[in-house]
Amino acid sequence: MTQHKSQHPTNRGKPSHGFAGLVSFLRAPVCHDLNQLDADIAVMGAPTDEGSPFMPGSRLGSRSIREHSLRFGDNGYFDHDTDKIFLKYELNNDRIVDVGDADVVPADVEGTFKNITNLTRMVLDAGAMPVVLGGDHAITFPVVRAYNKPLHVVHFDAHIDYSPFVHGYQYTNSHAFRHIHHMDHVESLTQVGIRSIRNNKAWIDDSINDGNRVIGMKEFGEKGPNGMTELVPKDAQIYVSIDIDVLDLPLVPGCVSAEPNGMSYTDLRDSLATLARHAEIIGFDLVEVNPQLDVGTGITSYMGAHTIMEFLGQICDQPRWVTKRGK
Numbered sequence: 351m352t353q354h355k356s357q358h359p360t361n362r363g364k365p366s367h368g369f370a371g372l373v374s375f376l377r378a379p380v381c382h383d384l385n386q387l388d389a390d391i392a393v394m395g396a397p398t399d400e401g402s403p404f405m406p407g408s409r410l411g412s413r414s415i416r417e418h419s420l421r422f423g424d425n426g427y428f429d430h431d432t433d434k435i436f437l438k439y440e441l442n443n444d445r446i447v448d449v450g451d452a453d454v455v456p457a458d459v460e461g462t463f464k465n466i467t468n469l470t471r472m473v474l475d476a477g478a479m480p481v482v483l484g485g486d487h488a489i490t491f492p493v494v495r496a497y498n499k500p501l502h503v504v505h506f507d508a509h510i511d512y513s514p515f516v517h518g519y520q521y522t523n524s525h526a527f528r529h530i531h532h533m534d535h536v537e538s539l540t541q542v543g544i545r546s547i548r549n550n551k552a553w554i555d556d557s558i559n560d561g562n563r564v565i566g567m568k569e570f571g572e573k574g575p576n577g578m579t580e581l582v583p584k585d586a587q588i589y590v591s592i593d594i595d596v597l598d599l600p601l602v603p604g605c606v607s608a609e610p611n612g613m614s615y616t617d618l619r620d621s622l623a624t625l626a627r628h629a630e631i632i633g634f635d636l637v638e639v640n641p642q643l644d645v646g647t648g649i650t651s652y653m654g655a656h657t658i659m660e661f662l663g664q665i666c667d668q669p670r671w672v673t674k675r676g677k
Contacts, residue, residue, distance in 0.1 A: 368420040374448035375416045375483070376659070377424045381447040384469075387476035389444065390674070391662065394473060394482055395451035396466050396635075400459050401488025401522040405606045411639035412451060412483040414651040421652065422659055429663075436663030446662075449473065459521045463492035470496035470633075479665075481658060484637030487511055487523035490591045493635060494530050497589070501632060502582040503530055504625060505541045506618065507593040508609040510564070512541075512553045523638070526591075531560055538563070540581045542621070543570060543596040546609045567611055575620035579628045585670075590625065590634040590661075592618075594654055602653060604644025615653070619660055626664040634661065 374380050375393040395412030402408060426438030440446050452469040455461035470493050473480045482493050487507070494503060505511070505527055512531075513524040520529070531539050539562040544554070557564055563581065565573075573580070582588050595605050598612035613621075625631065639654045665671060 368418075371420070373413070373416050373420065375481075375655075376419045376422060376441065376446060378441070378446045378448045379444050381449050384449060384472045384476060387447065387449065387473070387478060389447040389476075389478050391440065391446040391666075392473040392476070392478040392480055393446065393448045394469055394480055396482055396485040396489040396493070397451050398454045398459075398462050398466075398489060399486045400457075400462070401525075402486045402606070403522055405640070405643075407606070407640035407642035408484060408486045408638055409454070410641045411485060411637070411651070411654070414641040414644075414648065415483050415636070415639060415654045415658070416448070418648055418652040419655040419659065422655070427659060427663065434667075436667055437659070440662075440666055447478075459488075463489075463521070466492040467496045479631070480633045481662070482633070482635035483654075483658075484635060484639070487526055487591070487593055487637045488521055489526075489637060490635055491521075491526040491529040493633070494533065494536065494589055497535060497633075500535050500537050500587070502538045502586050502588045502629075503527075503536055503540070503591065504578075504581055504588055505539065505591045505593075506543050506596040506613075506621070507541060507591075508543060508546045508595045508612060509593070509607065510541060510544055510549045510553050510557055511593075512557045513550075514553070514556070527557070527562075531557070531562060537586075538582065541565065542581075543567060543613055545611055546607075567613075570613070570617070575617060575624050578621050578624040581625075582629050584628060586629045587632045588625065588629045589632060590622070592622075592634065592636045592657065593638050594636065594650060594657075595638055597653070602650045604640050604642075604648070604650030605638050606640050606643060607638060615657075618657065622657075622661045623664040626661070626668055630670055631665045
């Protein structure tokens with residue numbers, strides 16, 4: 351098996367505290383040369399917020415999520431409720447690597463998006479699953495664009511992100527899923543948690559009339575996390591996009607677009623776990639963490655890292671994943 355050129359980002363072994371050592375996601379090895387990438391999961395950053403017309407700062411989310419991931423152990427995590435340890439194999443065998451960030455070209459959104467697409471495509475060509483740290487929600491468009499095979503998209507968000515393209519205005523965090531719907535390889539789009547009273551009714555109607563499924567919090571409350579099995583066919587390949595504002599407003603103070611009446615963390619965690627059991631996750635992103643707005647403990651960045659870690663744990667615990675890695 352070809353070994354990727356990587357190194358644990360520390361000076362002398364692995365520091366035992368989150369405040370020490372150099373930063374990579376979960377202290378995973380850093381892969382500098384993607385031509386040598388040999389891993390199952392590649393974490394990459396898309397640190398741009400030029401798609402945020404209201405307030406900047408989510409460009410710092412990629413780094414902050416990485417920093418808060420250092421608070422977790424590098425030997426997997428123990429879940430008390432299931433009495434299981436997750437991600438131990440992946441972390442002990444360097445099956446998760448950090449490939450750094452897509453290059454951002456200030457004031458050139460299309461150039462930045464091209465770099466995000468290219469980095470995602472390199473990860474996919476190496477046979478790894480991309481896990482993308484935003485950045486604002488505009489970045490999901492260039493990530494999904496990198497795929498070349500049929501997939502379903504499940505989008506967790508308080509907002510519909512389906513703005514029309516007017517006068518060339520099409521690359522903000524409110525446009526991504528109108529772009530994604532029109533991609534030939536996207537077989538379905540489902541939007542979950544939609545609830546903001548700032549959503550434009552015409553945009554919601556557009557999404558529904560285009561054949562997408564839009565699930566508000568009332569419907570989600572009726573179906574619960576187990577209702578995720580109705581969204582995509584069994585064993586389908588799906589890409590998941592998680593806007594941190596799908597969670598209830600008090601849980602995510604470091605999110606400029608946070609809204610009331612959102613999901614609890616348990617709602618989101620269990621929904622993602624259901625999707626991981628029901629379908630094949632082939633990539634996901636987590637976006638809209640804005641450290642500049644967060645409280646001193648950085649709980650929004652921590653929540654982002656926590657969500658990613660638990661979702662990865664569920665993905666890697668599925669029989670299809672165990673078979674894939676040949677364990």
